[in-house]
Amino acid sequence: MAETGLRERALRHLARRDHSRAELARKLAPHGSAEEIGDVLDRISELGLLSDDRFAEAWVRGKAARFGTSCLRSELARRGVARDTIEAAIATEAGEDDAERARAVWRGKFGVPPADAREWARQARFLQSRGFGTDVIRKILKENPDESA
Known part of the structure; x- marks a missing residue:
């Protein structure tokens, strides 16, 4: 052609x-x-x-409110963006930290603390599927302490 x-x-x-x-x-x-x-x-x-820089910044800007840093990194890497470009885009566009984004995502989906261990696990799996780390997930779900979890 x-x-x-x-x-x-x-x-x-x-x-x-x-x-x-x-x-x-x-x-x-x-x-x-x-x-x-x-x-x-x-x-x-x-x-x-x-421009890979512009692409990464726009992509992170559009997805950061709904996904964790690890998910953003892996998706951009899958799309062929260089590691340093990914880190720069996340640093400039992600804004708030993972805990704040995870809290907002959790509030939007559930809003109520888990009632039992099964519900705690379901909420944790949801947040994990969105790319949030286990330490952030524990922090978010422990803010509303539950003895059974």
């Missing part, structure tokens, strides 16, 4: 939402050679249309 066709395809993807360089390369892979794709991505990056 001609380089202009790849560039147009890349721009269409970027018009919908920001992408990481690795994501965009993966989406363009069936339509051209690795060299052609690399050239197109380099040119788009030079123009400022493709």
Whole structure:
């Protein structure tokens, strides 16, 4: 496929939402050679249309209120963002600490302290699935002490 066709395809993807360089390369892979794709991505990056930093910051900004730091890190890494870029985006965009975000997520889903050990485990699994660490989960669920848990 001609380089202009790849560039147009890349721009269409970027018009919908920001992408990481690795994501965009993966989406363009069936339509051209690795060299052609690399050239197109380099040119788009030079123009400022493709930026892993901007992508990571926007992604963290959009997801930080609902997910823990570990989930944010792993998802950005899965999308091909470099570790230092991930850490910078989390530091600037996550804002409040994990405990505050976990408390807000817990309040939105449950709002009442666990009544027994089974409910405590259910609430803990929910928070863990959102990427919050066990120390944060214990802190949030112990704020409303329950002898059975």
